[in-house]
């Protein structure tokens with residue numbers, strides 16, 4: 358069987374890795390860029406190790422760690438030096454206790470020192486177990502957490518963590534599409550807090566869960582995967598320009614000529630899949646085009662640690678949707694991970710751009726860096742300008758799983774029924790790296806079972 362995979366991001370690479378092991382399969386992997394990894398890119402600039410896109414994987418979703426272990430990378434996985442983060446509210450940073458970030462406000466001491474929630478908001482959050490489960494309709498992140506924990510807890514803790522990190526509007530993003538696990542907790546245990554506490558107890562304090570990175574940077578993962586593709590025909594710098602399904606096969610038009618395959622895995626964002634299908638399957642293309650994207654940018658700024666009047670501890674801060682800020686969150690990257698910058702310097706990544714907020718496409722690089730530096734000047738008051746700056750842009754890169762996303766996916770699948778085409782990747786059923794690995798491997802498994 359001749360298989361084409363379009364996209365050598367982590368989704369396409371994971372599919373290729375499994376398919377190459379199957380007898381009778383010839384796999385060709387196309388990517389328009391010269392390298393691999395898609396959004397997973399790391400650069401070294403002098404003494405700095407800079408993530409241009411993702412900086413970690415969530416190990417509780419095991420699929421990426423499993424694959425890294427298969428590739429012999431377990432010794433390269435590292436835990437954060439700090440997991441503590443702050444929330445920006447009314448222009449001030451407040452530390453968020455770990456138990457609140459895992460939605461267990463009843464944990465001993467969790468709410469005692471918290472200054473950013475009123476006594477009434479704390480009392481309301483503690484009543485979460487008494488709240489009846491929802492009616493099972495598609496519900497937004499804001500609606501779900503407001504209903505269960507109260508308005509302020511939702512606005513200042515849950516929404517920045519669960520919607521802010523996706524540059525999304527918490528009133529629009531779908532719980533069912535993005536966080537089905539919390540819906541399961543509500544359904545099965547009647548309480549997110551109680552289910553989370555039980556799960557923590559069951560896993561025990563010693564189990565390695567949480568966010569992990571790779572010593573040499575996240576890009577070593579796709580690179581190692583690409584090196585393991587010994588039985589795949591790799592076609593870098595080859596853009597797929599169009600496709601035409603024809604009697605049990607698919608013809609691809611590419612910048613390197615035309616090719617016919619028995620099956621096609623589209624591991625590109627849905628907006629690319631939409632334009633590729635526009636000529637032959639306008640119905641599917643129109644639905645794929647309904648998935649919205651937001652542009653984001655990361656300003657990297659390095660300061661002398663001695664420039665800050667107070668040492669910056671923890672791993673950074675998140676910004677609630679209600680806070681007027683050009684920054685949506687900041688990672689004190691060299692506090693969070695070892696060996697990112699010299700000891701006496703702090704490498705900061707400031708995230709910018711979100712739905713309903715700053716549109717980074719309207720500003721040039723210098724202006725975005727200046728906005729990030731200005732906000733940091735007000736918040737943490739460095740006495741000197743940054744030693745180093747850099748801007749990485751991600752135009753229309755973050756898929757937004759808005760209310761109705763799962764129904765839209767069902768419609769897309771129906772429009773493509775009977776065609777030898779699979780869709781995988783960050784636009785569909787989970788946009789974290791582990792979810793992308795899972796989708797790529799599932800597509801391979803389904804083809805193997807045919």
Ligand SMILES: Cc1cc2nc3c(=O)[nH]c(=O)nc-3n(C[C@H](O)[C@H](O)[C@H](O)COP(=O)(O)OP(=O)(O)OC[C@H]3O[C@@H](n4cnc5c(N)ncnc54)[C@H](O)[C@@H]3O)c2cc1C
Pocket residue numbers: 363364365366367368369387388389390393394395396397409410411412413414415595596597598624625626629653655751754755781782783784788789790791793
């Ligand atoms: C700024 C940022 C930070 C993130 N942080 C995290 C994080 O910390 N942890 C986490 O788990 N996830 C994070 N994510 C999400 C995660 O990185 C992505 O969802 C994931 O890497 C997407 O992988 P993918 O293979 O589906 O798509 P992509 O990485 O987008 O790969 C698609 C590939 O298709 C190629 N392509 C596109 N069009 C064509 C064409 N016409 N012909 C040929 N090739 C084409 C592209 O060149 C690209 O290589 C982050 C994302 C961003 C943007």
